[in-house]
Amino acid sequence: MTPAMDLRPLAPAAALPSPAAGRAPFDRAWVTEAVGRIEADVNRSADTHLIRIPLPGAPGITLYLKDESSHPTGSLKHRLARSLFLYALCNGWIGPDTTIIESSSGSTAISEAYFARLLGLRFIAVMPRATSPEKVAAIAFQGGEPFLIDGWNTSEAARRLAAERNGHYMDQFTYAERATDWRGNNNIAESIFAQMAREPHPVPAWIVCGAGTGGTAATIGRFVRYRKLATRLCVADPAASVFHRHFADRSVLRVKACTSVIEGIGRTEVEPSFLPDLVDRMAVVPDAASIAAARRISQVVGRTCGGSTGTSIAACLDLIAEMTARGEGGSIVTLLCDSGERYRSTLYDDHWLKAQGLDIRDQAARLDAVFAARP
Structure with missing residues (x-):
């Protein structure tokens, strides 16, 4: 099993007015290709x-x-991960060098790691240390990097990590209900x-x-x-x-x-x-x-x-x-x-x-x- 990442301690949370704050617009040609790759996968x-x-x-x-x-990634969260990536791409939040970071108990992270690899992007999953070893291994199998923390406040840890790394916090807990076309x-x-x-x-x-x-x-x-x-x-x-x-x-x-x-x-x-x-x-x-x-x-x-x-x-x-x-x-x-x-x-x-x-x-x-x- 690939071990969890050993990252330096997280800095205090930064105030982020929007996921794309302070970023230059991403290349539209890359976004078009990325959306096409996801559609082809579907x-x-x-x-x-x-x-x-x-x-x-x-x-x-x-x-x-x-x-x-x-x-393909073995759970209901495959649909959600696909929707979250399309939502973030079409909102201009993800570019060719963006590190994707998510807060998850495992299944969403497995699916997001799959789509990140499909697009050639780095993916870090912030999860409770109590997450089952099988899920941790599945994230690594999909090319993701598990980051295990003590306690259950994974959302706050993921948000701070994204601010530190200038990455994109996917934030399934906020965007799940709006990313899917209901x-x-x-x-x-x-x-x-x-x-x-x-x-x-x-x-x-x-x-x-x-x-x-x-x-x-x-x-x-x-x-x-x-x-x-x-x-x-x-x-x-x-x-x-x-x-x-x-x-x-x-x-x-x-x-x-x-x-x-x-x-x-x-x-x-x-x-x-x-x-x-x-x-x-x-x-x-x-x-x-x-x-x-x-x-x-x-x-x-x-x-x-x-x-x-x-x-x-x-x-x-x-x-x-x-x-x-x-x-x-x-x-x-x-x-x-x-x-x-x-x-x-x-x-x-x-x-x-x-x-x-x-x-x-x-x-x-x-x-x-x-x-x-x-x-």
Whole structure:
């Protein structure tokens, strides 16, 4: 594994009025070529699969998994990284010598490292030291340079590092909701509804996703309103996160720490891309329930799924139970965000779970009641 970078201590934060402050305009010919490279890369990729999950314990309701792990960089964040690069390029924030810096728990950084390498740019990922070793290795594999810090305030560290290096801080937490074209352009919501068109219940009763930046939730929430669809949006949030607290009380903007072990979702403070008015419901999910659900859905689909997928599956169980109690049929769509292979040394390691004080056995019966038992 490539070791994390050993950079000098960060200077105090500098006030940056805009990402492009003090820079000369970049060469338009290079920007045109860069956008073309990204478009060509998109053209080489097919859409991700929509997997139908039978529910023996809930006849009349069908669960679907939008498998975002099949992107070239293995996660839902591939779409976001592509959008962020196009947004920054077309805003004049990135040039041929720009160092790209991002704050991430891993998956976004892996995807951004891919696109940075595609454009021949240096990429530095600022991440918590607790990030899974598999993710750190994947960033290095894509040509990125991991920069691990103690604590969770990666955004502030990335901002200061960008100021020091005269680089561009991509800032997924601010720009996720605006970089994606929520009206269409093959965003995740448009892709879901196109693939659902021939299913028995083509308009899902619910779409369930997590929130790290909040960008995916914002895209789905806007799209269903724009297309005048009856689908409701449920955001599944780790119990330690601030998002569900903010949803219940808008005055709550931060918590002291988000101690969840589920990487990629949940935050200490409300990020600019989280738009609670687009969310119909928040589901609060303990880490043990997320991990148990991730392991069970992995058995059902025949390959491992990440922890944030488990968080969404746990939220789906509540919706399925409520629909069943009311005698309702229909469909629910959620996301297979990334592969569980990135968490072999953590979420799928029983010794690691024990060290974290996590016991997932009590969640098994609830899962058995909905999904067919698998050996």
